[in-house]
Amino acid sequence: MKLRKAKRIVFLILFGGFAVIMIGVLIKKLDLIYLGFVIMGSSFIFDFIYSKCPYCKGYIRYVSWKHCPHCGNKLEV
Numbered sequence: 440m441k442l443r444k445a446k447r448i449v450f451l452i453l454f455g456g457f458a459v460i461m462i463g464v465l466i467k468k469l470d471l472i473y474l475g476f477v478i479m480g481s482s483f484i485f486d487f488i489y490s491k492c493p494y495c496k497g498y499i500r501y502v503s504w505k506h507c508p509h510c511g512n513k514l515e516v
């Protein structure tokens with residue numbers, strides 16, 4: 440998976456989780472708030488799994504990085 444696409448999906452999951460928490464707060468449903476946190480948490484796991492350098496498998500935090508900070512190879516985003 441391309442880095443930019445992975446980061447976009449991470450953002451969508453994060454935003455979805457945040458929306459669920461907000462709805463939970465609005466309708467005062469604690470279960471929904473917990474669910475939102477679980478969704479947000481899973482976005483970090485997704486990020487950790489897919490935001491990787493294709494050469495050395497090092498973690499890439501920002502899509503703006505042009506080169507891998509771990510091995511120095513050029514990144515395809």
Ligand SMILES: [Zn+2]
Nearest residue numbers: 492495507510
């Ligand atoms: Zn690398």
